[in-house]
Amino acid sequence: MQNSLTRKPIEIKISTVVAVAILLHDASTSVLEAALQEMTAGSPDFFDDEFAVIDVEAIADAEVDWNALIPLFKAHGLNPVAVRNAREEDYDTIRSHGLSIDVVSKPRLETEQATAPAPVVVEVPATAPVEPQIIVRNNPAMVIDTPVRAGQRIYARGADLIITASVNNGAEVIADGSIHIYAPLRGRALAGATGNTEARIFALTMEPELVSIAGIYRTFENGFPPLQANHPVQVKLNGDSIEVSSVKLVG
Structure with missing residues (x-):
């Protein structure tokens, strides 16, 4: 008889995972590689295998070579787990690398007064009172x-x-x-x-x-001010x- 207190083979719980955001402003793999080299000064553990979300909103109309881009980030210690603002025609290629598609809902005002602000970033009209x-x-x-x-x-x-x-x-x-x-x-x-x-x-x-x-x-590689x-x-x-x-x- 199976013990009712036996641990289940799998449990699903809510967990918080912190990921860095990679905001791309250029689609050229060579340009991005040079920028990463400069950023990390060649240190292989600069990012220490950080989870990362790639955001391509700024280059939405550019052709992205995902087959080269994802390995590039991994080679510099970043571990991409999702892509944000990607084109639908790129979804299959992105998923083939084991990444998720992070769908972003754009906040909008249906009336003159928003009934619920966005949870992270809210664009408030200049005339609206702000009480930070x-x-x-x-x-x-x-x-x-x-x-x-x-x-x-x-x-x-x-x-x-x-x-x-x-x-x-x-x-x-x-x-x-x-x-x-x-x-x-x-x-x-x-x-x-x-x-x-x-x-x-x-x-x-x-x-x-x-x-x-x-x-x-x-x-602060060059010292603290x-x-x-x-x-x-x-x-x-x-x-x-x-x-x-x-x-x-x-x-």
């Missing part, structure tokens, strides 16, 4: 009290991330909101993971391998670039 402080006020937080060690990845989904211990080299911390680290940051920190451009990264000591806000990233000693550091977006500055303490 409400988002910040209601943002929950995940709190981590132990060091984040090499090889570990922590993701605060829909929340800020607060860490009271160090984030070591080779570790990765991710948040849909802001990241606050009351200790040294030496690994990777990615804030605003779902597109929040107002997100920031704060740390008592900033020595990161990489920082990112809303998908815009910066590395000189900042005021014994002051916390913040990372934020200034237009389309990452800005690193000391936090001015009042009092």
Whole structure:
């Protein structure tokens, strides 16, 4: 008689998987390969087999050589799992490489007032009132009290991330909101993971391998910018670039 408590052969559960977005602005494989070489400085573990979603919206009318493009990303440590904004005639080729088709629903206003905003990015008419402080006020937080060690990845989904211990080299911390680290940051920190451009990264000591806000990233192979000693550091977006500055303490 089979034991009713026997574990099932398979279980399906909801899981969160963080993937980087590859936004293509050129369809030439040689151009993209040169850009990847420059970006990674030839380091084979720069991306460390990150899951990736390829977005081709910016080159929607271009012919993409998928048979060359997907192996190119894999050779540089990126692991494509899906393609966004692809042409329907390319679906079979994309799927033949084991990738999914990520169908994006475009937000639209049926009346003068939208009844439900898009969950990640909302285009608001210039005349509409905007109260971003409400988002910040209601943002929950995940709190981590132990060091984040090499090889570990922590993701605060829909929340800020607060860490009271160090984030070591080779570790990765991710948040849909802001990241606050009351200790040294030496690994990777990615804030605003779902597109929040107002997100920031704060740390008592900033020595990161990489920082990112809303998908815009910066590395520090050439050293960290000189900042005021014994002051916390913040990372934020200034237009389309990452800005690193000391936090001015009042009092």
